[in-house]
Amino acid sequence: DSGVTQTPKHLITATGQRVTLRCSPRSGDLSVYWYQQSLDQGLQFLIQYYNGEERAKGNILERFSAQQFPDLHSELNLSSLELGDSALYFCASSAASVWGTEAFFGQGTRLTVV
Amino acid sequence: EDQVTQSPEALRLQEGESSSLNCSYTVSGLRGLFWYRQDPGKGPEFLFTLYSAGEEKEKERLKATLTKKESFLHITAPKPEDSATYLCAVPGTGNQFYFGTGTSLTVIP
Numbered sequence: 001d002s003g004v005t006q007t008p009k010h011l012i013t014a015t016g017q018r019v020t021l022r023c024s025p026r027s028g029d030l031s032v033y034w035y036q037q038s039l040d041q042g043l044q045f046l047i048q049y050y051n052g053e054e055r056a057k058g059n060i061l062e063r064f065s066a067q068q069f070p071d072l073h074s075e076l077n078l079s080s081l082e083l084g085d086s087a088l089y090f091c092a093s094s095a096a097s098v099w100g101t102e103a104f105f106g107q108g109t110r111l112t113v114v
Numbered sequence: 115e116d117q118v119t120q121s122p123e124a125l126r127l128q129e130g131e132s133s134s135l136n137c138s139y140t141v142s143g144l145r146g147l148f149w150y151r152q153d154p155g156k157g158p159e160f161l162f163t164l165y166s167a168g169e170e171k172e173k174e175r176l177k178a179t180l181t182k183k184e185s186f187l188h189i190t191a192p193k194p195e196d197s198a199t200y201l202c203a204v205p206g207t208g209n210q211f212y213f214g215t216g217t218s219l220t221v222i223p
Contacts, residue, residue, distance in 0.1 A: 042215035058210050090157050099211045105157030
């Protein structure tokens with residue numbers, strides 16, 4: 001158990017809908033990273049938050065947004081969903097503002113868009 | 115452009131048959147190369163970090179090595195429980211963290 005909690009584990013929704021994925025980092029960790037993992041693309045970095053502020057941005061679509069709350073949990077919002085958004089979404093947390101050996105992944109949310 | 119490439123994509127080994135996985139990278143100013151293990155449907159699990167050419171790290175049947183352009187993950191006398199996807203990753207520009215697409219290892223009893 002990495003200490004990073006993601007909910008829900010599975011999500012099935014229709015095209016055009018909006019969903020929210022939640023991540024609770026390990027106790028004391030200030031950074032949260034979001035990744036998308038598709039079968040054909042591997043792990044793609046989406047966005048990082050550090051202590052409530054956006055720190056780095058990857059290939060995140062405009063239909064996607066994220067935020068980190070004062071209690072440090074983070075939410076990834078996906079809207080106007082398309083079939084191609086079906087993937088595993090992981091968050092990882094670390095204490096530092098940059099990636100290091102102390103970064104740990106959650107178990108992921110499997111999103112299926114039908 | 116920052117890039118990480120892993121080979122082979124898939125590898126099947128008999129139990130006890132040693133082999134190596136390759137990770138080649140293109141990034142300016144390497145700030146560490148990370149190896150992870152990922153089981154199906156699970157999040158990646160940290161294995162090693164290497165920071166400089168010539169560095170080696172070991173954990174049970176796994177040994178990771180680093181040169182200026184690539185890293186190898188050597189698996190000695192693997193067991194079926196070593197079956198997983200092995201990912202390597204490097205920090206790139208803008209605090210992004212680039213993962214390779216992984217090597218799927220299957221160890222047959």
